[in-house]
Amino acid sequence: MVKKGQLTKEMILLKAADLFNSRGYFGASMSDVMAATGLEKGGIYNHFKNKDELALAAFDLVVSTNSARVKEHIDAGHTSVEKLVGFVEGFQTAVINPVFAGGCPLLNCAVESDDTHPALKAKVKSAIAGVLRALQSIVESGVARGELRPDLEPQAVAQFLFASIEGAVLLAKLYEDPSKMEAVVNQLKLFIKSCAK
Amino acid sequence: MVKKGQLTKEMILLKAADLFNSRGYFGASMSDVMAATGLEKGGIYNHFKNKDELALAAFDLVVSTNSARVKEHIDAGHTSVEKLVGFVEGFQTAVINPVFAGGCPLLNCAVESDDTHPALKAKVKSAIAGVLRALQSIVESGVARGELRPDLEPQAVAQFLFASIEGAVLLAKLYEDPSKMEAVVNQLKLFIKSCAK
Numbered sequence: 001m002v003k004k005g006q007l008t009k010e011m012i013l014l015k016a017a018d019l020f021n022s023r024g025y026f027g028a029s030m031s032d033v034m035a036a037t038g039l040e041k042g043g044i045y046n047h048f049k050n051k052d053e054l055a056l057a058a059f060d061l062v063v064s065t066n067s068a069r070v071k072e073h074i075d076a077g078h079t080s081v082e083k084l085v086g087f088v089e090g091f092q093t094a095v096i097n098p099v100f101a102g103g104c105p106l107l108n109c110a111v112e113s114d115d116t117h118p119a120l121k122a123k124v125k126s127a128i129a130g131v132l133r134a135l136q137s138i139v140e141s142g143v144a145r146g147e148l149r150p151d152l153e154p155q156a157v158a159q160f161l162f163a164s165i166e167g168a169v170l171l172a173k174l175y176e177d178p179s180k181m182e183a184v185v186n187q188l189k190l191f192i193k194s195c196a197k
Numbered sequence: 198m199v200k201k202g203q204l205t206k207e208m209i210l211l212k213a214a215d216l217f218n219s220r221g222y223f224g225a226s227m228s229d230v231m232a233a234t235g236l237e238k239g240g241i242y243n244h245f246k247n248k249d250e251l252a253l254a255a256f257d258l259v260v261s262t263n264s265a266r267v268k269e270h271i272d273a274g275h276t277s278v279e280k281l282v283g284f285v286e287g288f289q290t291a292v293i294n295p296v297f298a299g300g301c302p303l304l305n306c307a308v309e310s311d312d313t314h315p316a317l318k319a320k321v322k323s324a325i326a327g328v329l330r331a332l333q334s335i336v337e338s339g340v341a342r343g344e345l346r347p348d349l350e351p352q353a354v355a356q357f358l359f360a361s362i363e364g365a366v367l368l369a370k371l372y373e374d375p376s377k378m379e380a381v382v383n384q385l386k387l388f389i390k391s392c393a394k
Binding site for chain 1: 219220221222223224298299300304305307308309311312313318321322325350352353354356357359360361362363364365367368370371372377380381383384385388391
């Protein structure tokens with residue numbers, strides 16, 4: 001019985017992750033979750049006490065899934081240039097070959113939550129801060145190891161890479177054309193190479 | 198009487214522009230519009246036949262207002278480098294000193310509509326295509342006039358500038374800190390200068 005309950009909870013979460021990431025917190029309703037899971041409202045509330053708890057858990061799942069994929073690409077790089085290129089390519093892979101529907105959860109939830117949902121907004125801020133810190137630290141150690149130009153501002157470089165790649169996701173999603181990311185990714189790779197010492 | 202009706206319609210539209218641009222199409226309800234305008238539902242439906250018509254008109258208003266401001270900055274430039282810098286600075290001004298609450302309507306509505314609202318999505322695609330065409334044409338004439346490097350890909354440069362500036366808006370809005378745009382804007386200015394011949 002415990003095992004079946006756990007499986008049901010995971011199934012609800014997987015369906016909710018697709019739904020909330022595609023339709024947004026306000027655009028996805030509990031009726032949508034019921035339809036996608038084939039469960040009654042009570043069956044869902046057995047596992048998640050309300051829409052908020054489910055939506056926040058769904059956000060965490062999509063973010064941690066995508067982060068793990070991007071991190072894999074970063075970690076495959078040896079030099080700081082390779083790691084930064086890995087970040088860009090990891091993001092691109094996550095969009096072209098997604099685990100969950102709906103595009104980047106950071107982009108989606110940042111835009112939706114900023115004026116409407118403080119708990120979700122706090123989660124998005126913390127997740128984006130984590131990405132920015134990781135990028136900044138790659139740039140800092142690249143400068144320290146003499147791989148990257150000493151005049152770089154690591155925080156600014158981190159913000160620039162993140163902002164540009166999220167804008168690229170926006171174009172690819174809106175036009176349903178992953179090649180729309182390509183131009184931005186290529187420009188970012190040139191930028192990253194120009195950061196090398 | 199006609200004049201009063203027109204004023205009421207404009208007032209509804211102005212309030213709806215703030216509301217829909219901040220809270221999103223699904224996040225803003227007709228009750229929110231009623232509360233913001235002090236009108237009954239019937240008073241609103243007198244002027245807009247449904248939520249969709251109002252939301253789409255609100256989108257058009259915010260986009261045309263922001264576009265006019267960005268265009269002013271572009272037109273103030275004489276060379277193609279100055280015009281591209283004008284684009285970036287115009288966007289920054291529109292975010293730092295906004296006419297309507299809620300940030301960039303292209304970013305907001307692209308993210309919200311892509312999986313949910315075909316009519317809004319069509320409007321966003323057409324508006325963004327217009328921005329990309331304008332940028333591409335600045336780059337093309339810059340190359341033709343020998344101001345910009347002949348190896349530039351005008352379409353790719355346009356997509357890169359647009360994607361990066363929208364990502365910068367995302368950071369500034371989420372952290373409620375316009376200075377978060379600064380780093381991206383500065384990097385883009387360096388990039389634009391690097392495009393000069």
